[in-house]
Amino acid sequence: MNTVDLAATGVRELNRRLRHASDDPSALSWLVTNPKGAHAIAAGLTRPVRIQIDGHVGYYCAGMNQAAAVTIDGHCGTGVAENIMSGLVRVRGNASQSAGASGHGGLLVIEGNAGPRCGISMKGVDIVVGGKAGHMSGFMAQSGNLVVCGDAGHDLGDSVYEAVIYVGGSPASLGADCVEKDMTPKHRSRLRGLLSRAGIEIDPERFRRFGSARKLYHFHVDHADAY
Amino acid sequence: MGAVDSGRLRPSHTFPAHVLAEIHRAADEGVYEIRGFGTKRPLPGFDDLVFLGASMSRYPLEGYRERCDTGVTLGTRFASKPVHLKIPITIAGMSFGALGANAKEAIGRACTAMGTSSTTGDGGMTEEERQSSETLVYQVLPSRYGMNPDDLRRSDAIEIVVGQGAKPGGGGVLLGQKITERVARMRDLPEGIDQRSACRHPDWTGPDDLAIKIQELREITGWEKPIYVKIGASRPTYDAALAVKAGADVIVLDGMQGGTAATQDVFIENVGIPTLPALRQAVEALQALDVHREVQLIVSGGIRSGADVAKALALGADAVSIGSAAMVALGCNKAVHVEDYQAIGTEPGYCHHCHTGRCPVGVTTQDPELEARLRPEQGARWLRNYLTAMVLELQTIARANGKSHVLNLEPEDLAALTVEAAAMAGIPLAGTDWIPGRG
């Protein structure tokens, strides 16, 4: 285990070291202490390193992650794991807005609550939120799965494309073109798989499924009030 | 009934033919018009300025014999690997999806031959364009279609798009007929749908966030790449200053004349300010912060000739960028395949139908048959010739004004032909020392 104390070493140096971590097994496991809300911690990783961050982080922690497994033992600022491509990012606390924004792959787990616009513009990532998710979550979500174990805020899934949204509690309201869909056995089993990958124990039977009504896929005069 | 006396047929100034036709269309369809190309209405522009040339007090340089350099370096502020261009004319971001792969490849080849840069667009980077372009600028757009850290790292510069001159405050539109299987795959969208891309970035809003976003992109790319911030011309005084504050290396300013592949006509014609005043305001903002030339300024929107480039540089730009004019060099609006222009309801010279995906000359289409009309080698040759001619024009003007480098052109070399242009560009009206608004 390599320990980097961010009180003594800047983010730039930390990220440089993480990017250059070698295949040597001793370089694959890292502990980061004193993050104190710094931005872009562990952003742009490309290797299967394991990183544990002890404390709260600022914006874009683990941004564009590829292959790495990053655990944040604290809360995080805007855009955690934004544009994640692969690997696993786990937030033990709460995540601020735009968590997993435009993520293309991999898994983001937020054990606490997520702020607004969680999974905005997502493109293939799987996101599991243990608690609640804020308003406009799943906005323009294109593909992938967004699982919210608690309640979801207003305008859930506004303008959603082909992403699938599961909610264990209830959404305050649905956004434009987002509708409730049948929870088929196939979806139930997918959800079970997502929850088990996320390590979150909750009964999948509680969940409802939401997705696109596909009415905004083509401009049409009779849907003008939704544009 | 006798023949109508044509002298009695008085057209309405308020309702000319194109306005009548648009009302009829809106009544039929119930939706705004979406189209390509840029503004069509008359606007104050570079044509309203002239160079003074040399005289007793300024010596000209000899054409062909005395050097007039054209090289520029972009991204000297924070990036460890700035971009060096041989000419100050770059090709603007035009998405794969809007353009076909052949057009993209032709642009890449021409830019490489000329020693300048091309730019990706809303839809990600294609292998063809990375291979054909020696210097490639990678756009980070609100939609984040195809956004990929590997492409970010193999780019030569990064351009964060805040806005575009054709639609400051608007997101992209790509109509279903252009979302082919490949385009859909690159964007993670279903095939054939009308795609409305976002107008705001998903993970930041405002200049304070932008500073942190720029920091993240620098971390991901090892602080090597110049970071450009592209803004549509709306409030350049503030936007340029805020981009500087956020840590941009380069500002790309796109005036209202800027082209587009598909935008609401009402947006193209009515939102934003022309390139001329926007350029002056941005330069003044950079000067006020004492970073003019340290943060480079690339200007676009209606640049067509070496004279336009020279005027933009004289007003304080470090380089220009062209979109529409590059398409025209590739054959856009050329009088060939006339029946195919007619099939989409237009004629050569009037076409703005990029949104249809039925481009008669194979530039803005994904249709294999139409696309085959633009061979990449031929397109590259045309664009290269056009860029060469522009550079020669630019040098001709610079030498005539006694400049051994095109970046030495200055506002003092210019005069304005109209009161409007004088006020907007901050250049005295020809034959006077009067700049409206300045006493």
Ligand SMILES: Cc1cc2nc3c(=O)[nH]c(=O)nc-3n(C[C@H](O)[C@H](O)[C@H](O)COP(=O)(O)O)c2cc1C
């Ligand atoms: C076909 C086409 C596609 C475009 N696509 C993009 C794009 O993806 N991203 C972007 O920032 N600007 C886009 N633009 C705008 C150009 O980058 C540029 O701002 C504009 O074309 C410059 O003005 P000009 O056309 O008068 O030269 C596009 C323009 C055209 C004509």
Ligand code: SF4
């Ligand atoms: S000729 Fe092609 S590129 Fe030019 S305006 Fe028409 S459709 Fe667009």
